Amino acid sequence: MTMTPNLPAREVLADRRTGRSEEIFLQGRAHTPGGINSFTRALTPPLVISRASGAYIFDADGNRYIDYHAAFGPTILGHCHPAVNQAVVEVISKLDLVGIGSSELELELARKITENVPSAEMVHLCNTGTEATYNAVRLARAVTGKNRLLKFQGCFHGSHDYLCMNVISSADRVGKLDPCSAGMLPQAVNQTLVAEFNDLAEVERLVEKEGENLAAIIVEPIAHNIGCVLPHKSFLEGLRHIASERKVILIFDEVITGFRHALGGYQAVCGVTPDLTTLGKSMANGFPCAALCGKRELMERFSTAGGDVIFAGTYNGNPMSAAASLATIDQLESGEVHEHIFHLGEEMRNALSAIIAQLGAKAFVTGFGSVFVIYFMEPPVNSYADLLRNNSEVDKAFRRELIARGIMVNPFPLKRNHISASHTEADILATLEIIRSSLIKVARD
Ligand SMILES: Cc1ncc(COP(=O)(O)O)c(C=O)c1O
Missing domain, CATH: 3.90.1150.10 (Aspartate Aminotransferase, domain 1)
Incomplete structure (x- = not known):
């Protein structure tokens, strides 16, 4: 230099x-x-x-x-932040974890998300981005009856076996499957295809080859796990078009972009609406809170609504995180x-x-x-x-x-x-x- x-x-x-x-x-x-x-x-x-x-x-x-x-x-x-911490202090003076039924706080938080995030007709709460993307993948597989996933080199979606690969790969691993950990189930890893971010032609090629078996395309709408690689407008629009045409579920992983870039996530900025969205991080200013949201017809496949896709978690929608998230949203709304x-x-x-x-x-x-x-x-x-x-x-x-x-x-x-x-x-x-x-x-x- x-x-x-x-x-x-x-x-x-x-x-x-x-x-x-x-x-x-x-x-x-x-x-x-x-x-x-x-x-x-x-x-x-x-x-x-x-x-x-x-x-x-x-x-x-x-x-x-x-x-x-x-x-x-x-x-x-x-x-x-005083307003967020105060909201948590107030709630813990009268309510902690109950694990039966629901609290007004968690239902209100879901309503707020549907009000702001374009793809969110219904919302489920969990605690981490990893849980949100894991549940999104399971739902996509259930509704499509297909197994394969398409992700992008450089994007990170949490530490589970389905997607924890090809993030910051060494040069010799780019273009190959590059699992981030030993001990990952090869049968799971092998179901995931990897394309370069912004390369719609590569996506088209892979979908042409594997379209029959593809359940979901998952993408960080801005590739923030490698700094900030901005999407070409035609890239996200192209993914939307391909997913709709092939009846593949399009998942925007907005765990970083959600709330930070706009209350409605980057989808509210770029005008492309995915089928499912995962949220986390900025939604509760540091308290453990995440969400999976999307189309009603998809979300109602969860066992919570009588469907056949399990959705469960001891801490899901807990009052402390829900209160922190509502207080954070309250600060962002103006x-x-x-x-x-x-x-x-x-x-x-x-x-x-x-x-x-x-x-x-x-x-x-x-x-x-x-x-x-x-x-x-x-x-x-x-x-x-x-x-x-x-x-x-x-x-x-x-x-x-x-x-x-x-x-x-x-x-x-x-x-x-x-x-x-x-x-x-x-x-x-x-x-x-x-x-x-x-x-x-x-x-x-
Ligand atoms: C885009 C994205 N998705 C999912 C995750 C996983 O979130 P968590 O660490 O809350 O499990 C991360 C974490 O950095 C992320 O950046």
Whole structure:
């Protein structure tokens, strides 16, 4: 990377203490594999978080970070949002988990989703995005009587065997089935076809070959698990057309895009309506809540409505998550949150592009709404295949540098950053200064 460093760095690295984090982590690692509960949470030196508030998180040593990791996206309002937390406190003073019948809260939440999400005629609640996509696949198989699935390279839909493959594949695995884990059932993995994002011709070829056996096409409408690969308008419209023609179920996995990009999800932005939609993350600002929604005739196949497709879960629709989600939606309804986070997102992307141009860095900025990402390569990016040109060593070093200087981002290359309603102009300006000095530093090393 060639750059012309011209501004001094504001070094917070030297101040960062790590002793207490390391102590707690090393003790905990004896009982928790790797000392973490989800494999993408590892950091060196280890990080133990003790407090979160608004746009900031604080570690056990008292270091403060401006947070763009955002727990992979849920905290759209910022951490420990008072209105959301208050709603949860109110509900737990009178109701916890009952597991029989339903609560008014969960039914009201479903109604709100049908009011906002174009594809949602009916809604089922669960707790994680993984459960939502798993149930969506089972429903699609039941209604079509077919087994095969089509997903896209770079998209992630949770950790179950049906779809946990071909996310950030090494170059030699692109174009082949690339399961993310040992122990996945080969019979399940082999039922899934993989195409490149934005490549409608490849989808047509695969559907021509496998159309008779295809139950569902599942897609993140923006490929956010590899940063931010935007769909060509014709791509999502084309998927809709192919699915309707072939009587295949079209599933939009809006676990990231839902609520964050619009109250109605990205489908409300792009004007393409899928048959089924999965939601999660931003819907409850950090509380565990997810949903599967879609056409009435499909949703009524669930055993909950007397149909033959089981839908079950001890914590489904629990009052705490439902209250958190209703309070989050309440905050989003006026449109002010989206206005604020889209404005800061635009400002961040524009300023980053200017810094990159000024430094002459081999990098570019992209994103949508409140999401921004820097790729260390030349544009364009239309699919994962293009991202194989990303300089992942520089990307990793840059992320390490940001974290060391008090900007919390996902430590893995290609991963996106999120702005919340709690971020301010001052946070963005402070972040830009640190990004500038970090770019200079990684260019020098
Ligand atoms: C698009 C998408 N779908 C599904 C999931 C799985 O959600 P969860 O981690 O809540 O199971 C994720 C998680 O990152 C996701 O990004």
